[in-house]
Amino acid sequence: xxxxxxxxxxPSHQPAPHLRRRQARADATRTALLDAxxxxxxxxxxxxxxxxxxxxxxxxxQPQINYHFDSKDALWRAAVDHLFDRLDEAMRSHQTTDGPxxxxxxxxxxxxxxxxxxxxxxxxxxxxxxxxxxRIMVLEATMDSSRLAWIVDHHTTARYRLxxxxxxxxxxxxxxRDIDPAVAYYSLIGAASLAYVxxxxxxxxxxxxxxxxxxxxxxxxxxxxxxxxEDAA
Amino acid sequence: xxxxxxxxxxPSHQPAPHLRRRQARADATRTALLDAxxxxxxxxxxxxxxxxxxxxxxxxxQPQINYHFDSKDALWRAAVDHLFDRLDEAMRSHQTTDGPxxxxxxxxxxxxxxxxxxxxxxxxxxxxxxxxxxRIMVLEATMDSSRLAWIVDHHTTARYRLxxxxxxxxxxxxxxRDIDPAVAYYSLIGAASLAYVxxxxxxxxxxxxxxxxxxxxxxxxxxxxxxxxEDAA
DNA sequence: GTCTATAATTAGATAGAC
DNA sequence: GTCTATCTAATTATAGAC
Numbered sequence: 359x360x361x362x363x364x365x366x367x368x369p370s371h372q373p374a375p376h377l378r379r380r381q382a383r384a385d386a387t388r389t390a391l392l393d394a395x396x397x398x399x400x401x402x403x404x405x406x407x408x409x410x411x412x413x414x415x416x417x418x419x420q421p422q423i424n425y426h427f428d429s430k431d432a433l434w435r436a437a438v439d440h441l442f443d444r445l446d447e448a449m450r451s452h453q454t455t456d457g458p459x460x461x462x463x464x465x466x467x468x469x470x471x472x473x474x475x476x477x478x479x480x481x482x483x484x485x486x487x488x489x490x491x492x493r494i495m496v497l498e499a500t501m502d503s504s505r506l507a508w509i510v511d512h513h514t515t516a517r518y519r520l521x522x523x524x525x526x527x528x529x530x531x532x533x534x535r536d537i538d539p540a541v542a543y544y545s546l547i548g549a550a551s552l553a554y555v556x557x558x559x560x561x562x563x564x565x566x567x568x569x570x571x572x573x574x575x576x577x578x579x580x581x582x583x584x585x586x587x588e589d590a591a
Numbered sequence: 592x593x594x595x596x597x598x599x600x601x602p603s604h605q606p607a608p609h610l611r612r613r614q615a616r617a618d619a620t621r622t623a624l625l626d627a628x629x630x631x632x633x634x635x636x637x638x639x640x641x642x643x644x645x646x647x648x649x650x651x652x653q654p655q656i657n658y659h660f661d662s663k664d665a666l667w668r669a670a671v672d673h674l675f676d677r678l679d680e681a682m683r684s685h686q687t688t689d690g691p692x693x694x695x696x697x698x699x700x701x702x703x704x705x706x707x708x709x710x711x712x713x714x715x716x717x718x719x720x721x722x723x724x725x726r727i728m729v730l731e732a733t734m735d736s737s738r739l740a741w742i743v744d745h746h747t748t749a750r751y752r753l754x755x756x757x758x759x760x761x762x763x764x765x766x767x768r769d770i771d772p773a774v775a776y777y778s779l780i781g782a783a784s785l786a787y788v789x790x791x792x793x794x795x796x797x798x799x800x801x802x803x804x805x806x807x808x809x810x811x812x813x814x815x816x817x818x819x820x821e822d823a824a
Numbered sequence: 825g826t827c828t829a830t831a832a833t834t835a836g837a838t839a840g841a842c
Numbered sequence: 843g844t845c846t847a848t849c850t851a852a853t854t855a856t857a858g859a860c
Contacts, residue, residue: 384843401734406638409836419845424837426843437783464797493733496785499724502635510795518796532784537812541786541805545812548785552729559732563751565773572774579770579778583816584630600825617825642854657855659825 388426390416395437397588400490403497404434404505435508441491442513448484453477469524471533475581478546482577486568492551518543534585542584549580609643621659623649628670633723637667637738638732668741669824674724675746675803681717686710704766711779715810719801725784751776767818775817782813 393414398407409430413420427433453476467473485492495514498506522539529536537545553560553567553576560567567573627648631640642663646653660666686709700706716726728747731739755772762769770778774795786800787811793800800806 374706376661380843385837387633387843403730406636408834410834420836421846422844436785473835495792496729496788497636497733499789500730502791506791507795510792514792515796530685535812535815537815538805538808540793541809541812544786544789544793544800545782545809545816548781548783548788549778550781552785553774553782553783555631555729556777558735558739559743559747560773560777562740563748567773567777572771575771576778579774581769582768582770583778611847613825620825641852643852653854654828654856703840 360515374437380390384426387418388421390418391423391426391433392437393433395433396441396490396494399434399437400497402502404430409433417556431505434505438494438509438513441488441494445484445488445491449477452480452483452487454479466568469527471528471585474524474534478550478580479577482550482580483573486573486576488552489551489554489557492547492555496551496555500517521546535583537584546580546584549574549583604819617659620649620651620655620797623651624656624659624666625670625673627665629723629727630673632670633726633730637663642666664738667738671727671742671746674721676726678717678721681720682710682713685713685716685720687712702760704761704818706817707757707761707767711783711813711817712810715783715813716806719787719806719809722784722790724782724789725788729788730782754779769815770817779813779817782816783809 391412394412395407398412398415401407402411409423410420412433413423416422423430423433424451427436495509498509522543525534525537525539525542528534529539535542553572565572567576624645624792631645634640635644640645642656643653645666646656649655656663656666660669687811728742731742755776755779758767758770758772758775759797760768762772781800790800798805
């Protein structure tokens with residue numbers, strides 16, 4: 359987690375044994391609050407979520423939120439940090455590179471059609487597994503607010519730049535469809551995420567978008583739509 | 592509007608002149624409340640919107656909401672009805688059929704690749720013009736609630752069935768890409784709407800998605816992505 | 825129909841015992 | 843660190859004068 363808000367902690371040089379138990383319990387409370395906050399914020403939005411509901415889901419009491427985090431706002435930021443960390447994990451775990459050898463850690467090799475295809479497939483799987491992220495993003499990106507400014511600053515900008523840069527390179531090389539990078543960015547994210555963001559609606563329409571068959575044919579479709587026909591990696 | 596909630600109205604057979612003025616004022620208040628509600632609900636979500644904020648934006652007082660509508664919930668439903676009416680209007684006004692002659696009113700001719708292309712283009716333009724609709728949809732479709740059940744029942748189901756049926760016909764005829772209808776539905780809606788739903792975020796990223804050049808190249812991109820290359824109508 | 829005033833709830837945050 | 847109890851402010855909805 360990259361947030362600054364922390365529960366007050368003892369200096370780490372000499373923790374007494376009974377204080378270690380205390381600390382372990384505190385960490386558990388903190389983690390439970392973070393997970394509960396994710397679920398609640400993604401489902402009901404920031405305003406629609408009460409700190410009492412979060413505490414109840416976490417199995418603790420409402421004032422713990424103000425103790426472990428400074429405020430409801432700070433808890434939200436910590437939860438979003440945690441969520442982006444989980445996205446990165448999920449992307450890594452779903453990366454299936456298609457060449458004979460895959461990229462190693464700290465890979466800085468230039469983007470290729472194949473690596474971009476693998477990224478899209480991993481993204482679809484990650485988004486299906488982690489709908490909370492895109493839910494929170496779309497809940498917040500819809501209006502100007504201090505939370506939107508924070509999230510763009512801390513998470514969105516770097517990812518936007520990376521993706522549009524890679525797309526521009528591939529486009530110049532004729533390796534993907536001839537689509538403007540910003541158009542491609544929002545079309546890709548939107549096309550990849552809505553089925554999972556709106557999963558409750560889809561279920562009411564008779565569609566279970568969490569099935570593996572849906573997810574994989576979704577990924578196949580995006581590859582043919584964005585990269586073109588020849589090799590739906 | 593197709594909602595049932597109405598302000599109490601006089602019998603229409605014999606309106607006295609001074610009561611007509613009264614009624615005109617009331618209608619103005621009702622309409623102002625409806626427009627203000629749309630803006631506020633789309634920006635802040637149902638829970639995040641206070642009836643005071645709506646009344647203030649409408650230039651009237653908070654209790655008027657409970658007078659003209661039964662509740663905050665009923666106002667929300669009336670606003671959504673109004674919004675779908677506006678979507679239909681916007682779709683009609685942006686329909687530019689590409690053949691020598693366009694379809695007339697009450698057209699029931701079978702769907703063609705060309706009519707579907709014209710629909711997609713009109714949809715992109717309409718969604719760009721009316722981001723409130725997709726904002727509200729995504730704000731609500733994210734979790735189960737009585738509002739989601741209502742919106743699916745009253746608006747989404749019919750549109751979902753029409754679009755997926757048309758897609759299936761075109762797909763069987765080989766006129767569009769070979770993509771599952773449900774996958775195509777969510778990919779299309781998501782790809783078409785996110786740039787406008789997330790317009791505030793896009794602006795922070797340096798992208799103005801409301802420019803005509805963005806919208807048209809967005810529509811062009813979707814046509815090539817979903818229909819294939821040969822004729823980006 | 826519109827207004828002011830207010831009732832009834834619920835929200836986020838804090839105080840202080842343990 | 844965690845708990846109970848509570849404060850202050852904001853919420854939706856209603857009462858009743860005009």
